Amino acid sequence: MDKIKRNILLNPGPSTTTDTVKMAQVVPDICPREKEFGDIMRKMRTDLVKIVHGDPQKYTSVLFCGSGTINLDVCINSLLPEDKKILVVNNGAYSTRAVEICQYYGLPFIDLKFPVDRLPDLETVESTLKENPDIAVVYTTHNETGTGILNPVREIGALAHKYGAIFIVDTTSTLAMRPIDIEKDNIDFCMASAQKGLMAMTGLSFIIGNRRIIEESANYPKRSYYCNLFLQYDFFEKTGEMHFTPPVQTVYSAKQALEEYFAEGEENKWARHTRVFNAINEGLDRLGFRQVIKPEWRAGLVSSAIYPDDPNWSFEAVHAYCYERGFTIYPGKISTTNTFRLCALGAIDEEDIHDFFKVFEEALKSRNIAVPVIYKD
Numbered sequence: 001m002d003k004i005k006r007n008i009l010l011n012p013g014p015s016t017t018t019d020t021v022k023m024a025q026v027v028p029d030i031c032p033r034e035k036e037f038g039d040i041m042r043k044m045r046t047d048l049v050k051i052v053h054g055d056p057q058k059y060t061s062v063l064f065c066g067s068g069t070i071n072l073d074v075c076i077n078s079l080l081p082e083d084k085k086i087l088v089v090n091n092g093a094y095s096t097r098a099v100e101i102c103q104y105y106g107l108p109f110i111d112l113k114f115p116v117d118r119l120p121d122l123e124t125v126e127s128t129l130k131e132n133p134d135i136a137v138v139y140t141t142h143n144e145t146g147t148g149i150l151n152p153v154r155e156i157g158a159l160a161h162k163y164g165a166i167f168i169v170d171t172t173s174t175l176a177m178r179p180i181d182i183e184k185d186n187i188d189f190c191m192a193s194a195q196k197g198l199m200a201m202t203g204l205s206f207i208i209g210n211r212r213i214i215e216e217s218a219n220y221p222k223r224s225y226y227c228n229l230f231l232q233y234d235f236f237e238k239t240g241e242m243h244f245t246p247p248v249q250t251v252y253s254a255k256q257a258l259e260e261y262f263a264e265g266e267e268n269k270w271a272r273h274t275r276v277f278n279a280i281n282e283g284l285d286r287l288g289f290r291q292v293i294k295p296e297w298r299a300g301l302v303s304s305a306i307y308p309d310d311p312n313w314s315f316e317a318v319h320a321y322c323y324e325r326g327f328t329i330y331p332g333k334i335s336t337t338n339t340f341r342l343c344a345l346g347a348i349d350e351e352d353i354h355d356f357f358k359v360f361e362e363a364l365k366s367r368n369i370a371v372p373v374i375y376k377d
C-alpha cells in the first residue's frame, strides 16, 4: 500500500492519527454479535476506566455509537431524577450546548453564566446550590474547547457533593491527554470520544462513571430511546454488546489507539501535548498574536488567537494556504470576538508545530498581512 499522506490537524478533533491506528480499521468482515468482538469491547470498557484511574468496582464505562455530543445528550437526559433540576456552570460554547439539550428535553435547569474568558465564581456556584435544594445534577465542561479555558472541576465537584448533587463533566477535550483522577477530581460522570485524546477514528463515544448511580437511574424518567444510559449499560452488562449496531471498524482502531496510549504512558503523553502547546504559544507570541485566555487559566490544549486588525487579514485565505500544505487551522467559537484556534491534540510533536509556523508565516506574508500582526489598541 502507498504511504498515507500525513496531515497535521490543529483543529479541536478529529486529531492526527498514527498509520497503525488508521490501518487497524482494515480487518476481516465480522458480525459484531460474535463473542470475539464482544471481548474487544469488554476490555475497552475496563481500559477506559483505567485512563481516569477509577476503581473498576465503583466505576464503569458505557460505549455509544456517535460523535461526542451524544455523551452530553445521554448524561443529561438519563441522569436527572423526576422533579429535580440541573445546574449548568456555563462559561463557554460546550456548556451552552448542554443548556440547549436541557431545553430540547424540556428539563428544569439553571444556566449559571460566566464570561467566556473567566473562571466560574465558586461562591456564586455555592449560593445557587444553597438556594435551590432541588438541584440534583451539577454539570460543567473541563476544558472549554471554544476558548481553551480550564475549569476548576475538583472544586465545583466538591460543592456539588456538599449539597447532595451528582457531578457530570464534559471532559471530551481533556480525557487521555490531561491527567484526570475521577475519584479525586470529585467527578461522577465524565466522557470523551475516540477521535479526540485517544487519537482514533470518529464514531465511537464513551461515558465513564459511577456504576451505582447508573443503576439508580433505572427508575428515572426515560426521555430517549436510543440515548438512555441505563438501557445501554444494562445491555452491555447482560450481553457484552452494544444495544444497537456498533461502529465496528472504529472500535478496532480505538483498540489499537488504546494500546498505543498505554505504551506511550499518561505522563509522557501529557508531556508531549505540553511541548506542542508551548510551541504553539511561542509561535503565536513571536508573530504578535493576542489570545483570549490568560496563560495561567489555559488548559494546555487549545489556543484561541484574536484576529489582527489588519485590512488584509483573511482567515479563509490563511486557512486555504495552510490546508493546501497539509496543516489545518480552525475558526473560533466565541460570538463576541473573532478568533481562530490552534490545538495540541493528536499524534504530533513540537517539530510539526515548527513546520506549521513556517507555512503560517508564509501565508501571512503572501497576503501582505503585517508581521508581527497589528492591533488597533
Ligand SMILES: *Cc1c(COP(=O)(O)O)cnc(C)c1O
Pocket (backbone or CB within 6 Å): 012, 013, 067, 068, 069, 070, 094, 141, 143, 144, 145, 170, 171, 172, 173, 193, 196
Ligand atoms: C469535541 C467536543 C465535543 C463533541 O463534539 P462532536 O462534534 O459531537 O464530536 C463535546 N464537548 C467538548 C468539550 C468537545 O471539545
